[in-house]
Amino acid sequence: MVERHIPPPLRFLLAARRSELHGLESLAVTCELAVHLSALVHALQKERGYSNLTLCNAPDSQQETLAGLVQDAARVETDVRGFLDGIAAKTPHGSDKARLLNCIAFALFRLDELQGLRRQVRDHAVPADDADARFTQIISSLLAVVFEAADSALDPGVTRILVALLNFMQGKELSGQERAAGVIGFTAGFFTDAQKARMLGLAAHQARSFDIYAQYAQDAALQCWERIQQQGQPVERMRDMAQRTSAEQRVDGTLAELWFDLYTARIDAMREVESLLAQALAQQCERRIAETRQELDDRQLLLARYADHASGRAPSMVFSVQSRIVDTPPADGVGSVLERSVLEMMREQTLRMQRTDDALNTVRGALEERKRIDRAKRLLISQYGLTEQAAHERLQRAAMDGGLSLADVARQVIGQLGGN
Amino acid sequence: MVERHIPPPLRFLLAARRSELHGLESLAVTCELAVHLSALVHALQKERGYSNLTLCNAPDSQQETLAGLVQDAARVETDVRGFLDGIAAKTPHGSDKARLLNCIAFALFRLDELQGLRRQVRDHAVPADDADARFTQIISSLLAVVFEAADSALDPGVTRILVALLNFMQGKELSGQERAAGVIGFTAGFFTDAQKARMLGLAAHQARSFDIYAQYAQDAALQCWERIQQQGQPVERMRDMAQRTSAEQRVDGTLAELWFDLYTARIDAMREVESLLAQALAQQCERRIAETRQELDDRQLLLARYADHASGRAPSMVFSVQSRIVDTPPADGVGSVLERSVLEMMREQTLRMQRTDDALNTVRGALEERKRIDRAKRLLISQYGLTEQAAHERLQRAAMDGGLSLADVARQVIGQLGGN
Numbered sequence: 058m059v060e061r062h063i064p065p066p067l068r069f070l071l072a073a074r075r076s077e078l079h080g081l082e083s084l085a086v087t088c089e090l091a092v093h094l095s096a097l098v099h100a101l102q103k104e105r106g107y108s109n110l111t112l113c114n115a116p117d118s119q120q121e122t123l124a125g126l127v128q129d130a131a132r133v134e135t136d137v138r139g140f141l142d143g144i145a146a147k148t149p150h151g152s153d154k155a156r157l158l159n160c161i162a163f164a165l166f167r168l169d170e171l172q173g174l175r176r177q178v179r180d181h182a183v184p185a186d187d188a189d190a191r192f193t194q195i196i197s198s199l200l201a202v203v204f205e206a207a208d209s210a211l212d213p214g215v216t217r218i219l220v221a222l223l224n225f226m227q228g229k230e231l232s233g234q235e236r237a238a239g240v241i242g243f244t245a246g247f248f249t250d251a252q253k254a255r256m257l258g259l260a261a262h263q264a265r266s267f268d269i270y271a272q273y274a275q276d277a278a279l280q281c282w283e284r285i286q287q288q289g290q291p292v293e294r295m296r297d298m299a300q301r302t303s304a305e306q307r308v309d310g311t312l313a314e315l316w317f318d319l320y321t322a323r324i325d326a327m328r329e330v331e332s333l334l335a336q337a338l339a340q341q342c343e344r345r346i347a348e349t350r351q352e353l354d355d356r357q358l359l360l361a362r363y364a365d366h367a368s369g370r371a372p373s374m375v376f377s378v379q380s381r382i383v384d385t386p387p388a389d390g391v392g393s394v395l396e397r398s399v400l401e402m403m404r405e406q407t408l409r410m411q412r413t414d415d416a417l418n419t420v421r422g423a424l425e426e427r428k429r430i431d432r433a434k435r436l437l438i439s440q441y442g443l444t445e446q447a448a449h450e451r452l453q454r455a456a457m458d459g460g461l462s463l464a465d466v467a468r469q470v471i472g473q474l475g476g477n
Numbered sequence: 478m479v480e481r482h483i484p485p486p487l488r489f490l491l492a493a494r495r496s497e498l499h500g501l502e503s504l505a506v507t508c509e510l511a512v513h514l515s516a517l518v519h520a521l522q523k524e525r526g527y528s529n530l531t532l533c534n535a536p537d538s539q540q541e542t543l544a545g546l547v548q549d550a551a552r553v554e555t556d557v558r559g560f561l562d563g564i565a566a567k568t569p570h571g572s573d574k575a576r577l578l579n580c581i582a583f584a585l586f587r588l589d590e591l592q593g594l595r596r597q598v599r600d601h602a603v604p605a606d607d608a609d610a611r612f613t614q615i616i617s618s619l620l621a622v623v624f625e626a627a628d629s630a631l632d633p634g635v636t637r638i639l640v641a642l643l644n645f646m647q648g649k650e651l652s653g654q655e656r657a658a659g660v661i662g663f664t665a666g667f668f669t670d671a672q673k674a675r676m677l678g679l680a681a682h683q684a685r686s687f688d689i690y691a692q693y694a695q696d697a698a699l700q701c702w703e704r705i706q707q708q709g710q711p712v713e714r715m716r717d718m719a720q721r722t723s724a725e726q727r728v729d730g731t732l733a734e735l736w737f738d739l740y741t742a743r744i745d746a747m748r749e750v751e752s753l754l755a756q757a758l759a760q761q762c763e764r765r766i767a768e769t770r771q772e773l774d775d776r777q778l779l780l781a782r783y784a785d786h787a788s789g790r791a792p793s794m795v796f797s798v799q800s801r802i803v804d805t806p807p808a809d810g811v812g813s814v815l816e817r818s819v820l821e822m823m824r825e826q827t828l829r830m831q832r833t834d835d836a837l838n839t840v841r842g843a844l845e846e847r848k849r850i851d852r853a854k855r856l857l858i859s860q861y862g863l864t865e866q867a868a869h870e871r872l873q874r875a876a877m878d879g880g881l882s883l884a885d886v887a888r889q890v891i892g893q894l895g896g897n
Contacts, residue, residue, distance in 0.1 A: 065558065066585040068565055073578035080575065138485065145488055153573040153631070155496040159826060162489035166823060169486065211573070403586060406579060411855055435831055 063360050070403060071356060078349045080211050085342035087206045091219060092335040093137045094199050095226055099328050100130035102233040105192035108178045109237045110317055112185035113244040127175060160205045167198040189237045200226055208424050213416035214341045220423045221273035222334045228266030229327045235259040236320040243316050246307035248299050256299055269423055278333035285326050291319050426464040433467035436474040483780050490823060491776060498769045500631050505762035507626045511639060512755040513557045514619050515646055519748050520550035522653040525612035528598045529657045530737055532605035533664040547595060580625045587618040609657045616650055628844050633836035634761045640843050641693035642754045648686030649747050655679040656740040663733035667722035676719055689843055698753040705746045711739050846884040853887035856894040
């Protein structure tokens with residue numbers, strides 16, 4: 058093998074590049090996982106929506122549609138599980154995957170609850186809002202995996218798209234929750250003050266997620282989203298209508314279905330954005346892997362050439378760039394050309410890594426907000442013995458009361474309860 | 478194999494734990510590397526000191542001592558290179574090692590300059606301050622590897638000790654530089670204003686590094702350092718003396734040797750602290766690996782028990798903790814005990830990871846300062862086309878002129894030249 062002749066600095070230079078290549082290959086798998094999960098989340102959102110409608114209204118025709126959606130979701134779930142089996146077989150090598158694997162374990166744990174939940178929905182043995190909350194819990198465990206994927210990605214280009222995907226999925230999930238909340242209110246014929254506040258909150262949080270999405274998205278995926286937004290008036294109008302209802306000013310209960318259909322068309326259209334993001338992810342991963350592999354090949358070639366050349370003389374010659382003064386330059390001049398390329402290679406690799414690091418820091422900024430909120434929740438849980446749900450509600454209430462964002466409240470909590 | 482019977486959530490839970498174990502094992506190797514490097518840095522510091530003395534004074538007796546030190550350093554270097562060969566053979570699996578490997582490549586590149594430098598020192602073919610700067614460059618490339626090791630460590634306990642070691646090594650290196658600067662001044666019989674400013678700056682930076690060290694160090698290593706500090710008066714006195722010299726108020730040139738010996742005794746004593754930190758590192762790694770392995774074994778045992786037990790019934794039973802209402806509890810009660818332990822396991826693992834993450838963030842804070850300074854330098858390099866040396870000097874001058882710390886100036890530069 059040629060590598061044994063290569064001097065140590067270059068061997069480590071190659072090892073670093075190879076390590077990057079491994080990282081990109083493993084990142085490509087993680088991206089595929091995120092794409093699979095977006096499909097599963099979409100199917101579960103649809104199932105949740107129809108489950109809600111069924112539990113609220115229950116005409117037989119919808120039972121059938123729901124059965125179809127359950128089958129769809131189950132099929133996607135089987136895909137995801139199959140893909141995960143492949144991952145479980147491959148990953149034990151990586152030492153940096155513990156958090157991602159842990160998130161996956163939790164998501165799978167939640168997914169195992171689906172069967173029981175579906176039975177209860179079928180038998181009308183669960184209130185609509187309870188079923189809704191349990192579906193939402195499952196979906197949020199899947200979103201947590203995508204979050205972890207975005208947070209652990211080491212390529213700025215990939216991270217950027219994953220951050221866009223994550224925020225879009227979050228926005229879409231909040232849309233799904235708004236759809237469900239709307240069905241419950243319209244079915245009743247009016248919204249209580251608490252329900253109205255929740256609808257407003259969901260719309261505001263959606264806007265925030267989609268804003269971040271638009272900041273990170275590019276090209277086709279961004280344009281597709283702009284088109285969808287331009288078609289948002291019908292939903293907007295029904296949102297306004299919901300805010301104007303009251304126990305005295307009721308609307309027709311069948312509006313629930315209109316709301317559901319309008320909103321479902323919107324959410325289905327959103328799925329197109331996710332597909333475009335999936336394509337962009339695959340392309341970016343492919344491109345980066347191809348680039349890195351090509352560079353590695355080029356370098357190996359150059360170094361092999363060096364090794365052939367150097368076999369006749371002391372390897373240290375080539376690395377005496379700094380101490381040139383005392384070393385006689387090689388007679389044929391080849392050494393010095395190689396020297397320059399090697400030094401150039403080192404400089405370039407270091408600069409590239411530094412640029413990558415800066416870019417990653419910038420792009421990850423969008424994830425800090427959520428991390429801060431999670432951290433504040435953990436502090437509330439550990440210091441006041443709250444449940445996660447209660448901690449979340451306390452943060453939300455504080456945000457509403459103080460007219461602050463959740464992230465701002467989280468910052469205050471961390472400041473008070475000790476953190477840095 | 479028993480794992481095939483284990484349901485997916487638990488398989489991923491185990492995979493996460495195994496990934497942590499791999500991470501710890503690889504971290505233990507990185508720690509060993511840091512310890513090896515501290516030995517090499519120590520040997521090179523000593524060689525630099527004597528090289529300086531030789532180039533300034535040149536009595537024959539010192540030539541011999543120097544030859545011995547060169548041999549010592551070469552021996553440690555051979556150890557380090559042997560250790561690195563082992564790493565090069567092992568690491569290609571990790572995808573998160575690119576930065577560390579790149580740093581190692583650079584350090585090895587620098588180390589290749591040693592031979593030429595030594596020849597020039599032996600032949601008195603290099604000015605003392607030039608030789609000094611080149612030794613310093615080599616040493617700082619080794620320190621950069623330790624920095625990277627600390628920054629990439631994923632265990633808060635280990636990171637804490639690595640941060641302590643890094644800061645101690647930095648402080649010790651600044652001591653070495655002060656020793657060299659002192660030799661040059663005392664040999665001349667007086668210090669110029671620029672030399673005095675440099676001596677003061679070196680003392681101040683040392684104090685800062687050792688303060689951070691004291692913040693992160695514990696037990697024996699901390700007490701050892703406190704003892705060394707109590708014996709610092711002779712060096713202090715000579716520092717004062719240096720500040721009072723001038724072209725008119727000269728001191729005897731032979732004071733250089735006294736300064737050198739006093740300071741060398743101090744630096745040699747510091748080596749003891751590094752040994753204690755090396756012990757603490759090894760112990761911490763060993764303990765964490767043993768703990769993690771034990772937990773993994775316990776879990777595998779529990780899950781094997783589950784697999785035996787579950788072979789007779791649907792695996793989904795055990796994971797229906799949340800949907801208990803619809804599932805009949807197992808008759809013998811074993812299922813529910815296992816259910817609880819599994820859920821407990823998940824909770825515990827997640828909480829532990831979150832605590833680890835918080836602790837890591839806190840402990841890594843000490844590394845942010847240096848990262849910020851590096852980032853500011855890169856901005857100066859890329860936007861004004863400065864060399865690294867020039868960028869560093871510009872930052873230093875701005876800090877001195879403005880009475881600010883380097884980190885504060887770096888913050889300003891990043892703010893102005895665009896960063897986040």
